[in-house]
Amino acid sequence: MSSEARLYTFSPETKEHLRKFRLTTSRASGPQAVIYMIDKKTHEIRQDDDKVVYKSLDEVADDLPDNSPRYILLSYPLTLPSGRLSVPYVLIYYLPTTCNAESRMMYAGAKELMRNTSEVGKVVDIESGDDLVDIPDKLAAE
Numbered sequence: 001m002s003s004e005a006r007l008y009t010f011s012p013e014t015k016e017h018l019r020k021f022r023l024t025t026s027r028a029s030g031p032q033a034v035i036y037m038i039d040k041k042t043h044e045i046r047q048d049d050d051k052v053v054y055k056s057l058d059e060v061a062d063d064l065p066d067n068s069p070r071y072i073l074l075s076y077p078l079t080l081p082s083g084r085l086s087v088p089y090v091l092i093y094y095l096p097t098t099c100n101a102e103s104r105m106m107y108a109g110a111k112e113l114m115r116n117t118s119e120v121g122k123v124v125d126i127e128s129g130d131d132l133v134d135i136p137d138k139l140a141a142e
């Protein structure tokens with residue numbers, strides 16, 4: 001077992017929510033996102049605001065804290081130049097430049113565990129909520 005898996009944990013409920021979110025968003029007709037955080041005391045990775053599923057990147061940007069990292073799971077349906085529908089499932093690693101070193105290290109240490117547990121296809125790093133505007137273009141370019 002890796003050291004990240006021993007240090008950071010997911011509750012059974014969180015693991016189940018990750019699985020359900022991944023499966024249900026693959027058929028979604030619009031964007032869906034969920035924000036995750038790490039509890040500083042218990043090192044448990046959990047949903048930032050229970051039961052909230054965001055339907056737009058603007059809503060996500062409005063709810064991101066200014067000085068604390070977050071993980072954002074995003075399912076973003078888009079039509080490729082070939083006309084085929086694609087629904088990329090990505091982890092957005094939000095790391096604002098203003099957060100402290102302790103938070104940076106904690107989130108960096110759990111990034112791969114979050115990636116593997118959520119079973120995303122890609123990780124995109126951003127530094128501000130404004131960077132979310134570029135996500136659809138990044139996903140379409142692949």
